[in-house]
Amino acid sequence: MASIPAHEEGPQGHATHDVTNQPPALAPYDAADDTALLEGLRREGAGWAEEGLRRLGLRAGSAEAQEWAELANRYEPELRTHDRYGNRIDEVEFHPSWHHLMRVAVTEGLAATPWAEDRPGAHVARTAGGLVWGHTEAGHGCPTSMTYAAVPALRRQPELAKVYEPLLTGREYDPGLRVPTEKRGLLAGMGMTEKQGGSDVRTNTTTATPSAEPGVYTLRGHKWFTSAPMCDVFLVLAQAPDGLSCFLVPRILPDGSRNTFRIQRLKDKLGNRSNASSEPEFDGTVAWLVGSEGQGVKTIIEMVNCTRLDCVMSSATLMRKTLVEAGHHVRHRSAFGARLVDQPLMRNVLADLALESEAATTLTLRLAGAADRAVRGDAGEAAFRRIATAVGKYWVTKRGPAFTAEALECLGGNGYVEESGMPRHYREAPLLSIWEGSGNVNALDVLRALRREPGTADALFAELALAQGADARLDAAVDRLRDGLSKGSESGARRLVERMALTLQASLLVRHAPSPVADAFCASRLGGDWGHAFGTLSDAADVDAILRRALAAAA
Numbered sequence: 028m029a030s031i032p033a034h035e036e037g038p039q040g041h042a043t044h045d046v047t048n049q050p051p052a053l054a055p056y057d058a059a060d061d062t063a064l065l066e067g068l069r070r071e072g073a074g075w076a077e078e079g080l081r082r083l084g085l086r087a088g089s090a091e092a093q094e095w096a097e098l099a100n101r102y103e104p105e106l107r108t109h110d111r112y113g114n115r116i117d118e119v120e121f122h123p124s125w126h127h128l129m130r131v132a133v134t135e136g137l138a139a140t141p142w143a144e145d146r147p148g149a150h151v152a153r154t155a156g157g158l159v160w161g162h163t164e165a166g167h168g169c170p171t172s173m174t175y176a177a178v179p180a181l182r183r184q185p186e187l188a189k190v191y192e193p194l195l196t197g198r199e200y201d202p203g204l205r206v207p208t209e210k211r212g213l214l215a216g217m218g219m220t221e222k223q224g225g226s227d228v229r230t231n232t233t234t235a236t237p238s239a240e241p242g243v244y245t246l247r248g249h250k251w252f253t254s255a256p257m258c259d260v261f262l263v264l265a266q267a268p269d270g271l272s273c274f275l276v277p278r279i280l281p282d283g284s285r286n287t288f289r290i291q292r293l294k295d296k297l298g299n300r301s302n303a304s305s306e307p308e309f310d311g312t313v314a315w316l317v318g319s320e321g322q323g324v325k326t327i328i329e330m331v332n333c334t335r336l337d338c339v340m341s342s343a344t345l346m347r348k349t350l351v352e353a354g355h356h357v358r359h360r361s362a363f364g365a366r367l368v369d370q371p372l373m374r375n376v377l378a379d380l381a382l383e384s385e386a387a388t389t390l391t392l393r394l395a396g397a398a399d400r401a402v403r404g405d406a407g408e409a410a411f412r413r414i415a416t417a418v419g420k421y422w423v424t425k426r427g428p429a430f431t432a433e434a435l436e437c438l439g440g441n442g443y444v445e446e447s448g449m450p451r452h453y454r455e456a457p458l459l460s461i462w463e464g465s466g467n468v469n470a471l472d473v474l475r476a477l478r479r480e481p482g483t484a485d486a487l488f489a490e491l492a493l494a495q496g497a498d499a500r501l502d503a504a505v506d507r508l509r510d511g512l513s514k515g516s517e518s519g520a521r522r523l524v525e526r527m528a529l530t531l532q533a534s535l536l537v538r539h540a541p542s543p544v545a546d547a548f549c550a551s552r553l554g555g556d557w558g559h560a561f562g563t564l565s566d567a568a569d570v571d572a573i574l575r576r577a578l579a580a581a582a
């Protein structure tokens with residue numbers, strides 16, 4: 028072997044490109060190695076799914092799956108409006124890595140499978156699976172989420188559900204545009220918003236004209252933000268003669284011809300690069316009525332409950348993923364004479380992030396448990412789900428961007444480089460507070476529920492009462508919250524919902540987390556013993572105990 032020229036050696040005789048003081052690759056790791064997640068899985072009635080979740084965690088943390096995630100975002104989907112002969116095809120092409128990710132997600136039951144299972148805890152198991160498989164990348168969670176959410180809405184039209192539900196709830200990923208009933212599995216999307224109204228869907232201008240055949244309409248209009256346009260069927264809102272209504276739109280009609288679904292362009296988005304979001308145009312597009320004319324919003328409300336839960340889940344997943352990345356980095360990186368993980372201020376930052384992550388994960392699984400029991404007929408859980416999901420959607424998704432930025436900062440300049448994956452997570456985080464209603468929409472929805480559905484407040488305080496007497500700071504927060512509900516105003520809606528979220532998270536941690544976690548959360552989030560950034564826990568916090576619980580996967 029040739030010797031290294033002297034001018035290329037450093038003062039200790041090392042080549043200048045030798046790598047020292049850099050962490051090894053995190054993968055492979057176990058993405059399910061999360062104590063709070065596994066405890067919540069068992070507590071919410073899905074302990075039977077733990078073995079499968081562990082297996083999925085190893086796959087999510089594998090070098091192969093992590094590479095799929097990186098490639099699916101590097102090679103973005105491409106729109107093909109026409110084939111080589113000039114025929115309109117409106118297809119979107121994806122990198123093979125996208126299909127690998129989708130295949131695992133569907134096979135593992137992360138789309139609509141729970142609706143076909145009669146086993147208690149099925150919806151919890153799916154949510155836990157999302158918390159684990161989401162350690163790969165977030166974009167492909169969009170079509171699985173919409174497919175999951177489409178089923179309860181589609182059931183408003185039993186004859187359509189009978190045809191499509193078995194294919195939506197199956198575990199076979201069968202990409203490509205073909206007659207839906209000839210495929211082994213289907214994916215569903217949604218087309219709700221339009222350029223003139225956004226979340227105000229009642230201002231939609233897309234029209235639905237009845238045909239001679241009962242229940243069949245033709246649509247004409249332009250949707251503004253329709254993600255995953257390669258899905259097989261879409262639930263679409265349009266103005267029928269009796270008002271805003273919901274319709275099922277297939278990409279391919281039963282006779283094998285292409286329905287008119289002209290994709291005008293793909294959105295150039297801040298994040299979520301792996302997933303295509305489009306503007307489709309309808310012009311004589313065939314659609315089937317779902318529910319009754321004029322009941323479009325009521326028909327899709329159950330769909331919104333489902334997708335909002337998935338927004339909370341995805342934010343909690345990003346928190347956990349970036350916490351694991353940060354924990355791994357600081358275990359292997361040294362600065363100023365000591366490993367970062369041994370330096371008190373860095374430990375404070377990590378412990379503060381760990382509190383936020385555990386609170387988000389615990390709330391997510393509680394919401395999934397409420398959803399699971401609500402769909403099985405529990406009226407009290409349905410009322411709790413109604414308000415707590417909107418509260419969680421507002422708060423957890425708001426915390427995601429700040430959390431991800433702090434975790435990125437733990438890596439320093441390394442975290443600002445695309446190869447680390449952290450910029451991708453950072454770009455992804457804001458989406459979840461926008462999708463299914465921005466912060467204002469969700470905060471006002473909480474007020475609406477409190478005013479129009481009094482049982483929701485009763486359900487929330489019944490939940491909070493389960494921790495009564497366990498922590499004086501929590502008891503005082505519940506009293507303040509009860510007083511605040513009577514004074515709620517639109518201009519103060521965000522402040523009220525923030526207090527609701529923190530109080531609910533604290534109550535869950537007081538009941539279910541070890542005392543160092545619950546005490547530090549109550550002291551910082553409820554007791555005011557906290558600054559205005561992560562890493563400002565007081566010296567009284569048991570940082571060591573919090574980190575031992577949170578960072579096993581990063582070891």
